[in-house]
Amino acid sequence: MKSSIMNARRSGLAMAAALALALTACSSGGDSDTSSSDAGGGDSGGGDANLSITFLPKNLGNAYFDTSNSVGGQSAIEEFGGTYEEVGPAEATPDSQVPFINTAAQQGVGALVVSANDPAAICDALNEARDAGVKVVTYDSDTNADCRDLFINQATADGIAQVQVDMIAEQIGDEGQIAVLSASANATNQNAWIATMEEILASDHPNIELVDVVYGDDDDQTSFDKTAALLQTYPDLKGIVSPTTVGISAAARYLSTSEYKGQVAITGLGTPNQMREYVEDGTVTEFALWNPADLGYLAAYAAKALIEGEITGAEGDSFDAGTLGSYTVGADGVVLLGDPYRFNADNIGDFDF
Amino acid sequence: MTSATMSAGTTRTYQDYQRPLWRRVLMTREMAVYAALVGVIAFASGAVDNFAAPITYTYLFLDIAAILLIALPMTLVIITGEIDLSVASVVGLSSVLTGLLYQAGLPFGVAVVLAIVAGAAAGAVNGFLVTVVGLPSLAVTIGTLALFRGLAVGLLGTTAITDFPDTWRDLVTEKIPGTPIPNIMVLFVVLAIAFAILLHFTPFGRGIFAIGQSKEAAHFSGVRVDRTKLLLFVLSGTVAALAGVYYTLRYGSARGDNATGLELSVVAAVLLGGVSIFGGKGALHGPIAGALLIGVMASALRLASVTSDVINVITGTLLILSVVSPSLLAWGQARAARRRGRSRGEPPTPTGGAPGNTSGA
Numbered sequence: 020m021k022s023s024i025m026n027a028r029r030s031g032l033a034m035a036a037a038l039a040l041a042l043t044a045c046s047s048g049g050d051s052d053t054s055s056s057d058a059g060g061g062d063s064g065g066g067d068a069n070l071s072i073t074f075l076p077k078n079l080g081n082a083y084f085d086t087s088n089s090v091g092g093q094s095a096i097e098e099f100g101g102t103y104e105e106v107g108p109a110e111a112t113p114d115s116q117v118p119f120i121n122t123a124a125q126q127g128v129g130a131l132v133v134s135a136n137d138p139a140a141i142c143d144a145l146n147e148a149r150d151a152g153v154k155v156v157t158y159d160s161d162t163n164a165d166c167r168d169l170f171i172n173q174a175t176a177d178g179i180a181q182v183q184v185d186m187i188a189e190q191i192g193d194e195g196q197i198a199v200l201s202a203s204a205n206a207t208n209q210n211a212w213i214a215t216m217e218e219i220l221a222s223d224h225p226n227i228e229l230v231d232v233v234y235g236d237d238d239d240q241t242s243f244d245k246t247a248a249l250l251q252t253y254p255d256l257k258g259i260v261s262p263t264t265v266g267i268s269a270a271a272r273y274l275s276t277s278e279y280k281g282q283v284a285i286t287g288l289g290t291p292n293q294m295r296e297y298v299e300d301g302t303v304t305e306f307a308l309w310n311p312a313d314l315g316y317l318a319a320y321a322a323k324a325l326i327e328g329e330i331t332g333a334e335g336d337s338f339d340a341g342t343l344g345s346y347t348v349g350a351d352g353v354v355l356l357g358d359p360y361r362f363n364a365d366n367i368g369d370f371d372f
Numbered sequence: 373m374t375s376a377t378m379s380a381g382t383t384r385t386y387q388d389y390q391r392p393l394w395r396r397v398l399m400t401r402e403m404a405v406y407a408a409l410v411g412v413i414a415f416a417s418g419a420v421d422n423f424a425a426p427i428t429y430t431y432l433f434l435d436i437a438a439i440l441l442i443a444l445p446m447t448l449v450i451i452t453g454e455i456d457l458s459v460a461s462v463v464g465l466s467s468v469l470t471g472l473l474y475q476a477g478l479p480f481g482v483a484v485v486l487a488i489v490a491g492a493a494a495g496a497v498n499g500f501l502v503t504v505v506g507l508p509s510l511a512v513t514i515g516t517l518a519l520f521r522g523l524a525v526g527l528l529g530t531t532a533i534t535d536f537p538d539t540w541r542d543l544v545t546e547k548i549p550g551t552p553i554p555n556i557m558v559l560f561v562v563l564a565i566a567f568a569i570l571l572h573f574t575p576f577g578r579g580i581f582a583i584g585q586s587k588e589a590a591h592f593s594g595v596r597v598d599r600t601k602l603l604l605f606v607l608s609g610t611v612a613a614l615a616g617v618y619y620t621l622r623y624g625s626a627r628g629d630n631a632t633g634l635e636l637s638v639v640a641a642v643l644l645g646g647v648s649i650f651g652g653k654g655a656l657h658g659p660i661a662g663a664l665l666i667g668v669m670a671s672a673l674r675l676a677s678v679t680s681d682v683i684n685v686i687t688g689t690l691l692i693l694s695v696v697s698p699s700l701l702a703w704g705q706a707r708a709a710r711r712r713g714r715s716r717g718e719p720p721t722p723t724g725g726a727p728g729n730t731s732g733a
Contacts (some may be wrong), residue, residue, distance in 0.1 A: 079680060109680050113532075114623050114630055121431045122674040125422045139534035140625035 068327045069129035070101030072319060075119050077134050077160065078111040082292065083311050084134065086372040087159070091315025092132065098341055099323055101129070113140035124148035130322035132315075133167075134159040142166035154325040158318040159311075164351045168325055168332040171318045172355050173309040176208070179262070180215035182307045182359045183287060184224065187258045190284035190304050194226035195257030198249050200270055200287075202237040202263040212262050230256070235266045242269035250279055261287035267306060271297035291362055291370040298367050310360040311372055317343055317356055401646030401698070402658035409665045416672035423675050426552035434545060434622060436667035437556045438463065438615040438631065442638045443645075443659040444567040445608040450642055451571070452583045452601055453651025454509035458498060459612040460634035461520035464627075466491050466616025468524045471533030471626025480537050488613045494520055495609020499602035509605075517635070525628035533626040544621045556618055563611070568656045576600065584651030640687065641666055644694045665690075 074092050076084035088105045096103040106122070108115035113136040123131045124147055131153050135141055138161060145155050145166040158171040187197055199216075201209045213232060220227050230253055235242025242265055250256060250273075261267035267289040274280050280302055289306045297303040317340050324330045324338035330348065337347040346354050362370065397403075417424040442459050449456050466487040473483035494516070501512040544556050571577040579600050582590035591597050620626045643649055644665060645658030666687055673683045 104677055106674070106677065106679060109684060110632060112629050112632055113625065113627065114619065115680075117623060118431065118435050118670070118674060121435075122671075125425065125427060125431070125675060126677075127422070137532050137625060137627065140532055140623050140627065142534075143624050 069127070070096070070099065070323060070326060071126075071128045072096055072101055072103060072130045072132060072322050072326075073123050073126075073128045074103070074105045074107075074315070074318075075116060075123070075131060075133040076105070076107045077116075077136050078109060079105075079107040080109070081111075082372040083290070084159075086370070087311035087315035087318075091312035091317075092319045093315075095316040095319035095341055096323075099320075101319075101323065103319075104128070111136050113137035116141055117144045120144040120148055124151045124153055127151065128153055129326040130154040130156060132156045132158060132318045132322055133162075135162045136160070138162050154322060156318050156322045156325065158314055161353075168352060169321050169348065170351075170353045171314060171321060172353050173311075173314050174359050175355060176211050176215055178355075178358050179288070179307075180212045180219060182361065183212070183260050183262060184216050184219045186286040186305050186307060186361065187260050187284060188224050188227060190286060191227070191257040193224060196228050196230045196253055196255050197258040197260060198230055198253065198256060199232040200242060200245055200249070200259055200261040200263075200266045201232055201234050202266065204234045206237075206263075209262050216260070235261075235263075235269065237263055237265045239265060239269050242266045243273050246270040246273040247277075250277070250283065256283055258284035258286070261285065261289075263287070264289050264293060264308075267303075268293040268297075271302050275300055275302040288359075289362075290372060291367050292372060294362070295367055298362070298364050305361050305363040307359040307361050309356055310370075312370075313343060313360070314356055316341065317346065317354065321346070321354060400655075402655055402661060405645055405658060405661040405665060405694075409661055409668060412665065412668050412672065416668065416675075420672050420676050423672055428671060428675070429552045430547060430554055432667050432671050433554050433557050435671070436663050437554070437560060437622070438619055438634060439637050439641055439663045439667070440560050440660060441563065441615045441618070442608075442612050442634070443641045443663050444563055444656070445604065445611045446638050446642050447645075447647055447654060447656055447659045448567065448571055448580055449509075449604050449608055450639075450647050450649065451580050451651055451654050452604060453587070454502060454601060454604075455513065455639070455649075456495075456498060456509065456605060456608045457513040457635050457639070458494070458516040458520055459608060459615075459638060460631045461517045461524065462491050462494050462609050462612035463616040463619055463631040463634060464524040464629065465494065465520045466613035467620040467626045467630045468528045468628055470617050470620050471536075472527060474536065474626075475533050480540055484617050487617055488610060491613020491616065492606050492610040494613070495606040496602070498609065499605030502605065503598035503602045521628070521632075524630075528626065528628045530628070534624055536621060536624060541621050541624065544618060556622075564656065564660065571656050580604070581652055584648075584653070586652075637666065638663075640691050644691055646694075648698070649695065662694075 072092070074088040076088060078084075084107075092105075093103045106119050108119065116133070116136055117140075120131065120133070120141060121144060124144075131145075131148060133141075133145070133155065135157055142163055142165075145162060149155055149166075149168070155167040156169045156171060157167045159173060161167070161170040161172070164170070191197065199213055201213060203209075217229060220229055231249065233245045233249060235245045242261075246259065246269060249259065259270055261270050267285065267287040270285050271289075271294065274283060274285055275297055285297075285303055286306050288308050290308060294303055294306055298306075320340035320343070321330075321338065325332065330336035330338050332348060332352045334348055334350055334352070337345055340346050348354055391399075422428065442463075446456060446459065469487040469490050470480075470483050473486055474480050478486075498509070498513055498516055501507050501516075502509045545554055547554055548558070571580060579590060579595040582593060582595050583597050583600060587597055616630070619630050623630070641663035642654075642659040643662070645654070645660065645662030647654030647658060669686065669690075670683050673686065
């Protein structure tokens with residue numbers, strides 16, 4: 020008996036080992052189809068400048084970064100004849116990004132375009148790479164300003180607040196009660212946006228009354244329940260603004276099956292893949308976010324301008340970004356992509372993230 | 373530990389000593405991993421751009437130092453037939469504690485000592501649950517994996533503490549003058565020697581092997597099984613906490629999610645280095661080679677612009693091969709022995725198949 024128990028325990032350990040292996044082998048979500056590839060032009064196009072540009076997202080297998088890198092970044096690099104490469108860790112942690120930054124420095128790439136998992140933790144590695152001659156552009160998530168040459172900022176707080184007020188005003192005819200379904204009560208970004216929205220509403224839209232701000236804690240079920248409670252509490256509610264992707268999809272899911280569908284407008288910040296069915300069934304007219312493909316495209320052109328010495332990243336430098344036009348570097352080496360992008364029934368089919 | 377005890381033969385043979393010394397030293401599992409390591413380095417130096425540069429080795433050692441450190445006590449734990457999956461969470465917890473205590477105004481050295489004490493306490497919790505309560509270490513350490521990680525993230529949230537004193541950072545990451553090797557490897561070599569002596573040259577170490585072969589036999593031979601295991605779990609927690617301090621300094625940040633998933637790399641290195649997951653077998657230089665091999669391959673593949681998904685697949689496949697190969701080898705040897713036996717008497721039966729198919733290394 021004893022030995023059979025021992026055997027059972029041993030096979031349990033063996034299974035754990037096998038499990039550990041399986042986890043090691045596929046800890047990165049099997050649906051990632053991104054991989055490095057050389058752009059058609061090769062590295063002969065840019066004269067003597069080293070136009071090899073490596074994209075380092077927060078992690079691989081993330082539809083948002085697939086769009087920004089292999090749709091936006093790669094097409095830009097193909098346009099100007101550089102070499103595109105995408106590398107990245109399986110998990111979105113700063114310590115797993117560092118080896119890839121080290122590697123880019125060793126390879127002597129022209130520029131590294133990185134979305135930082137931590138503003139400070141990858142600084143030393145980035146500065147080592149810059150000492151080795153690599154230009155560093157951050158996009159999506161910035162590092163401290165002294166560890167990169169440029170930051171491509173997708174949107175400002177003012178821009179996000181303005182587009183949300185504009186959308187809800189258009190959708191409810193610029194008058195009536197609205198409510199906000201936010202993330203958690205102490206979410207820094209959301210609170211800043213809501214404060215700015217209140218100012219814009221007070222000055223430009225006196226007929227719109229913001230009756231309540233509720234918090235769904237970026238939890239799908241909580242957001243769903245809060246939406247139901249809002250609609251019960253305020254029978255005259257004309258619209259809901261949710262400046263968080265979790266909140267807007269939960270609210271839209273509630274509305275799409277409720278009697279309020281078509282009566283109450285819902286808008287805010289969302290992603291096309293989450294919102295597609297609600298736009299197609301008419302629950303949602305329009306929502307906003309930035310276009311990640313444009314973000315990657317602009318980052319690639321900014322990297323090119325840095326490599327070729329056209330700009331140094333100083334305030335006031337301006338460079339050409341292909342089909343997006345010309346951009347100027349702002350304070351602290353920040354380049355603003357532009358106003359948030361509005362998604363509606365006409366264009367949502369063009370996006371997959 | 374002689375394989376004679378394992379075979380079903382009735383006569384007592386000293387099979388291990390039938391072979392000359394050079395064969396016993398060189399023809400081992402561990403040496404196969406070293407051979408693979410040399411082969412991969414030689415190939416990568418020729419075939420992968422930039423791999424041959426000294427800086428490759430600096431980054432390589434910095435990347436795998438934490439794995440190397442934790443692999444030392446993990447080897448001992450696995451040889452007793454137990455496992456400690458909570459080590460990466462202890463790394464995270466110790467990193468967070470170092471950061472919080474330093475931020476609270478304590479001198480950095482004091483913060484480090486307290487973090488390491490906390491790591492020892494975490495190891496003692498594991499050891500207590502395994503030896504006194506009598507729970508299987510797999511279940512216990514999966515539980516504490518979640519518990520310690522939860523504490524780490526709960527203490528610091530999603531923020532990071534940065535700005536550690538440069539003198540301490542340089543102490544860890546600066547290179548030994550004249551070499552591409554970072555200073556942390558000095559600490560590793562000292563610990564490796566200490567653990568090698570403990571495992572291979574003390575009664576305590578022989579007790580570790582005895583427990584792995586048979587807990588009951590070890591107990592009746594006078595080995596204090598529970599005390600040994602408890603000590604090993606405390607050692608494991610202590611070294612993991614030390615690795616957490618290293619992690620904090622290496623990446624310049626104390627974060628709750630530091631070293632997430634590192635336990636799998638450590639277990640992978642130990643198993644790849646020829647330590648049996650069933651306990652009782654292994655040698656300390658094996659896991660060191662295993663960690664180096666995993667690190668060198670990851671480094672070479674990254675330089676060759678292979679994505680992390682593929683690197684993980686290759687590492688995982690290698691590991692499965694290394695776990696399966698002893699069984700394949702044994703099967704192959706048994707088959708070969710049978711054929712030899714038959715060829716003396718009657719002709720071998722034509723069953724087909726390649727008997728020497730044992731290229732597991």
